[in-house]
Amino acid sequence: MESSQKMGAETFWPWGLSTGDLNADGYEDVFVTGGMGFGFRYAINSLLLNEHGERFYDAEFICGIEPRAGNRLEKVAFQLDASGADRNHPLAAGRSGIVPVFEACSSRASVIFDLDDDGDLDIVTNEMDDRPMVLVSNASEKKQLHWLKVRLSGSRSNREGLGALVKVHAEGKTWSQRYDGKLGYLAQSSAPLYFGLADATRIEKVEVEWPSGAKQTVTEGLRSNQLLKIVEP
Numbered sequence: 001m002e003s004s005q006k007m008g009a010e011t012f013w014p015w016g017l018s019t020g021d022l023n024a025d026g027y028e029d030v031f032v033t034g035g036m037g038f039g040f041r042y043a044i045n046s047l048l049l050n051e052h053g054e055r056f057y058d059a060e061f062i063c064g065i066e067p068r069a070g071n072r073l074e075k076v077a078f079q080l081d082a083s084g085a086d087r088n089h090p091l092a093a094g095r096s097g098i099v100p101v102f103e104a105c106s107s108r109a110s111v112i113f114d115l116d117d118d119g120d121l122d123i124v125t126n127e128m129d130d131r132p133m134v135l136v137s138n139a140s141e142k143k144q145l146h147w148l149k150v151r152l153s154g155s156r157s158n159r160e161g162l163g164a165l166v167k168v169h170a171e172g173k174t175w176s177q178r179y180d181g182k183l184g185y186l187a188q189s190s191a192p193l194y195f196g197l198a199d200a201t202r203i204e205k206v207e208v209e210w211p212s213g214a215k216q217t218v219t220e221g222l223r224s225n226q227l228l229k230i231v232e233p
Contacts, residue, residue, distance in 0.1 A: 077103035
């Protein structure tokens with residue numbers, strides 16, 4: 001059943017989406033790229049914050065995703081030679097010389113990962129015929145975040161452990177993620193997996209179900225705010 005509108009996740013003009021716990025509260029948020037480019041109006045990118053798994057709330061303006069830096073909403077799509085080869089083009093009518101034709105900026109895809117290794121997740125977009133946007137979060141500067149990064153190394157399974165199920169148990173809560181490379185439209189977020197732990201600081205165990213069928217439990221050397229490397233036995 002279609003429930004995006006009820007959940008507050010309908011953006012009406014989406015391209016690719018990426019997921020990640022942007023505020024480390026234990027719930028994965030969603031970044032949705034939008035827009036169409038030449039011939040269409042500007043459409044915003046949407047940042048949907050996950051409210052305890054119950055619904056999503058628009059936060060792109062609150063978090064500084066929109067408006068774009070410098071309020072840059074358009075760019076040159078192409079140029080016409082109104083005095084030469086393009087003199088009969090409808091957009092060159094009544095004009096002479098080189099005529100720039102503008103289009104709205106628009107994003108097509110995005111990746112979410114900790115770009116500056118400061119413990120919070122950042123966003124990089126893939127733009128339509130344009131340079132990418134690099135959206136660096138300062139969440140870790142505003143609040144003490146609790147998180148765990150997990151990187152897998154397969155032996156019997158594939159080298160990256162793709163397909164593994166990872167479960168993190170901390171202070172009575174369990175977080176689960178599939179190690180799938182965060183593949184999306186025209187983009188793929190980088191490893192490692194990022195688990196926001198909300199207020200939890202003590203991690204009891206990390207469980208891995210490897211693609212080979214092997215099951216592994218790690219209980220030693222666990223603490224929040226670290227990169228945990230796990231090698232398949």
